[in-house]
Amino acid sequence: MIERWSNMQNQAMVMTDVRKFELCNVSMPEVGTDELGIAVKSVGICGSDMHFYEGKAFSIFPNSLPFVLGHEAAGVVYQVGENVKDFQVGDRVAIEPGVPCGKCAFCESGRYNLCPDVVFLATPPVEGALKRYIKYPAFKTYRLPDNLSMTEGALLEPLSVGIHAAQRSGVTIGKTVAILGGGCIGLCTLLAAKAWGASRIIVCDLFDSHLNKALALGATDTVNSGTQNTVEQIMKLTGGAGVDIVFETAGSPVTAAQTSHIVGRGGTIVMVGNIMPDVPFSFRNLYKKEAEVRAVFRYCNTYPIALQAVASGRIDVKRIVSASYPFEQAQQAFDHAVDDKVNCVKAVITME
Ligand SMILES: [Zn+2]
Ligand SMILES: [Zn+2]
Known part of the structure; x- marks a missing residue:
């Protein structure tokens, strides 16, 4: 049994410096x-990953190079640990990274x-x-049905982040939703909110390319926050009522401050983005509307739901992908993701 993988050569795409990868035998x-x-x-x-690649994470993780990035992964099982009963060699799987x-x-x-x-x-x-x-604990590994691609895995x-955000928000059939930020997480939140039955979904972003993608994925309205006043526009679209649920996914102090103005009476603000600086925030708005704020940190118990949602066709997550690169071109993939945020919503790296 051992011989089957004893002559396999592993390779890692190692980040050796800011914006620098080396393909290394490991x-x-x-x-x-x-x-x-x-x-x-x-x-x-x-x-x-992009944050790290650009060297922006070194204040939190000093002296962390050389390092290997990537936490959104799927693959094929080539070896099964002795105690693992429910997987076989050849199973196509996705891993939950935490x-x-x-x-x-x-x-x-x-x-x-x-x-x-x-x-x-x-x-x-x-x-x-x-x-x-890689090796991975079996209890955080999920077998993919045949109709899911590796990239969907x-x-x-x-998608788990979007689903966790939707679940934390209490979104349900008939609710009106605003999503601030139309990047990958904003779009995953859109897909989840739509699957949970939101009737109206307003997506706000600086780039028309992201807004067009949002419309294609089921947004009912969009606001270009670069050319329009986001708060005014959302109040106009909702007849002055504001929305039942606001998702902040841009991770920006500007959008974070807008949330209390956009949320409607009795509504909910869900903070999904990771906002580093302190933000001036109107608690008076919350008070007047008896609105509440909830935070989202990663996700839990979402993988089985995400898997079912994609397998059943309820959520078409592959449509968020904007570029795909082979493993050897990981550096080009990262450069594209970092340098062309206007056009790159989601880049994926695939191995033969
Ligand atoms: Zn991720
Ligand atoms: Zn614990």
Whole structure:
């Protein structure tokens, strides 16, 4: 049995400097008893990967190079750990990139995204999935049905953020929604809000290219925040009522400050984006409307839902992909994602 993978050569796309990758030979993973060996086939480039690639994460993670990025991944099982009963060699799988401790109060309550000991892929010192072969705990690995592509498997990760945001928001049939930011996470939130039955979805972004994509994916209205006053425009579109639910996905202090003006009476603001600076925010608006604010940190219990939603055709997540590159061209893929944010909503890297 061992010989089958003993002569396999692993390679990693190693980030050696800001905006610099080197394809390096690395050792094959030593697959543990509760783990799977996975030949990686598709990796999505996430905003956090881009942040790291541009050197913007070094203040939080100093001295972290060389490093391997990538946490949105799917592949094919090539080795099964001794204790793993429910996977076989050849299974096509997606991995959930956070591995919680499973024992703390948060894990036991089901909100394992809040586990203080979670081990998250591509978060130093834990290397990411931009490798030919990785090992991964079987309990955070999901078998893909035949009608899901490897890239759709990788996209279950950003879709999970959208689904978690939708679930946290309480969106349901008939609700009016505004999504601030039409990038990958904004569009995944749009797909989820639509699947949950929102009747009206207004997407706001600086780029018409993102807004057109949002319309194609089911937005009912768009606002170009570069040329229009976002708050005025949303109030106009809703007859002065504001929206039931506001999702902030742009991660910007500007959009964060707009949320309390846009939310309607009794409405909900959901903070999805990661906003670093403090933001001037009108709590008076919340008070007057008895509105509430909820935050979203990654996701929990969403992979089975995301998988079913895509497999059943309810959510067509592959349509967010705007570019695909082979593994060897990971550097071009990242440069494109970082330098052409107008046209690049989601770039993915695929392995033969
Ligand atoms: Zn991601
Ligand atoms: Zn825990």
